[in-house]
Amino acid sequence: MAAGKPLLKVENAGIRFGGLKAVSGVTLELRQGELAGLIGPNGAGKTTFFNLLTGVYVPTEGSISLVGEKLNGLAPYKITKKGISRTFQNIRLFSDMTVLDNVKVAYHSLAKHSILSSIFRFPSHFKGEMEMEEKAIEFLKIFKLDHVRYEKAKNLPYGQQRRLEIARALAAKPKLLLLDEPAAGMNPQETEDLMNLIALIREKFELTILLIEHDMNLVMGVCERIYVLDHGQLIAEGTPEQIRNNPKVIEAYLGEEVS
Ligand SMILES: Nc1ncnc2c1ncn2[C@@H]1O[C@H](COP(=O)(O)OP(=O)(O)OP(=O)(O)O)[C@@H](O)[C@H]1O
Numbered sequence: 289m290a291a292g293k294p295l296l297k298v299e300n301a302g303i304r305f306g307g308l309k310a311v312s313g314v315t316l317e318l319r320q321g322e323l324a325g326l327i328g329p330n331g332a333g334k335t336t337f338f339n340l341l342t343g344v345y346v347p348t349e350g351s352i353s354l355v356g357e358k359l360n361g362l363a364p365y366k367i368t369k370k371g372i373s374r375t376f377q378n379i380r381l382f383s384d385m386t387v388l389d390n391v392k393v394a395y396h397s398l399a400k401h402s403i404l405s406s407i408f409r410f411p412s413h414f415k416g417e418m419e420m421e422e423k424a425i426e427f428l429k430i431f432k433l434d435h436v437r438y439e440k441a442k443n444l445p446y447g448q449q450r451r452l453e454i455a456r457a458l459a460a461k462p463k464l465l466l467l468d469e470p471a472a473g474m475n476p477q478e479t480e481d482l483m484n485l486i487a488l489i490r491e492k493f494e495l496t497i498l499l500i501e502h503d504m505n506l507v508m509g510v511c512e513r514i515y516v517l518d519h520g521q522l523i524a525e526g527t528p529e530q531i532r533n534n535p536k537v538i539e540a541y542l543g544e545e546v547s
Pocket residue numbers: 305308310328329330331332333334335336337377
């Protein structure tokens with residue numbers, strides 16, 4: 289898919305924890321429809337950068353905007369409503385709820401029927417609930433999870449839990465989807481299936497995706513553009529080919545990862 293208009297603009301963004309600059313002076317732009325990767329050694333600031341984009345942390349420097357609207361200082365739920373969803377390095381599901389309910393909860397944040405209609409069980413409540421359920425099942429089909437819709441999330445094998453997390457993030461109808469190590473803990477077959485799934489949902493939902501990943505096959509295979517963080521700073525950006533051959537990147541990171 290050809291990349292479109294600018295979606296996310298990050299200008300000189302950073303955050304300091306006491307004396308530590310966890311992220312510093314990061315400037316980047318993601319265009320609509322782009323599938324980009326964020327790589328770097330452990331502790332480089334990748335997850336902290338996601339936390340800045342999603343409002344978990346407020347940047348102590350610089351600015352972040354989505355389709356021209358500034359996000360700095362907005363609460364995480366407001367940023368979700370503006371169009372940024374994410375998954376986490378350590379899976380965060382409602383483990384005692386069913387697979388279906390995990391996805392429906394994400395829809396609830398966007399529900400059009402009012403709290404009053406739900407309390408008094410107006411017809412609009414049931415219509416809204418039914419629509420939500422139908423949409424949630426549609427998502428589960430895409431992620432090949434519809435056959436386990438009534439299982440508790442905690443009973444799913446690890447690979448399915450990871451897919452459910454992505455399904456749930458998508459249910460919030462994001463413009464930008466952030467995936468934090470989506471292939472962590474997966475075997476090679478699951479990783480390959482996931483790569484195909486990521487490419488498919490990007491097309492189907494016209495998404496922009498930024499993913500953090502240590503699995504270089506996944507990053508190089510699926511991303512069109514890659515950003516490299518080291519000690520909180522962006523040290524390189526480019527196509528997978530450019531990144532693979534960038535001396536700074538090889539020294540900071542790839543040397544140990546790729547022979
Ligand atoms: N809330 C916090 N308070 C203090 N320091 C923090 C906080 N969050 C992150 N850091 C520090 O910021 C730095 C960047 O951490 P971060 O988790 O973003 O790295 P990462 O690139 O995601 O690493 P990994 O690949 O291991 O997940 C680390 O030195 C970390 O200890």
